[in-house]
Amino acid sequence: MSIVTRFAPSPTGLLHLGSAYSALTAWRRARDAGGRFLLRLEDIDKARCRLEFADAILEDLTWLGVDWDGEVRVQSQHMDEYGSALNALAARGLLYPCFCSRTDIHQSSTAPHTPDGAPLYPGTCRGLSDDERAARIATGERYALRLDMQRALSVCTSLTFEEEGEGTVLCHPEQFGDVVLARKDVPASYHLCVTHDDALQGITLVTRGEDLKPATHLHRLLQALMGWPTPRHAHHPLLTDPSGRRLAKRDAAATLRALRAGGHSAAEVRAMAQPIRTSR
16 A cells, blocks of 8 residues: 655744654655655644745745645635534534633643643533533533543543554543543644544555654544544654754744755755754
């Protein structure tokens, strides 16, 4: 079976060297195997994503020498598809509305944090009656849709995924608790959209940074619930600066645009985008 990989950045800023390494890793895996490399823009967070960054991503990748197969998938153009997936989960009683604000959760929760750093949700709204939920929604009260983890795990047990270099990994999605899959400002979560699109686009190998490896446990659960196929995974190390800190947009890591303006060639930037110093 020919491999299909993808690079799926969020257009919330300019690409930096860490992003270039991730893109090059997926692209080379596909090209070396005679497979397909797809590009996806994960722009569901309209408050943070900007068209100018989306355009810059396409331009920077082209300059870097990275080409892709087919059209770029832009997630914000497919919200109805993610809504259908949410409806399918809701119809099976796997979602419930949560009226707690982020502040409420931070103030009330003394539980451990999830792998992505959020407080583990204490389940405040899980036990509300259908009548109370309907009444609060009718008043226009804001709410998010959460996955009922206990119910989900009663449907799907002993899940695994394949990780290069490790083999079969046993999944523990319960570490995420009743994760949010949609809210008013972002009507479908990253976790739902990425698993939906990987299935739709026929991704067979997910290459991405090791910081996203814990999310694979949750993604595997969503794939099982929805009957979606499970790709293999290859989580790569993260590029770091000389102090050992990972390169990130929020830290103003060196962008491809700045390196290009400073006179660096694409070949030089490709050479820089190597895990000479990596996180462990």
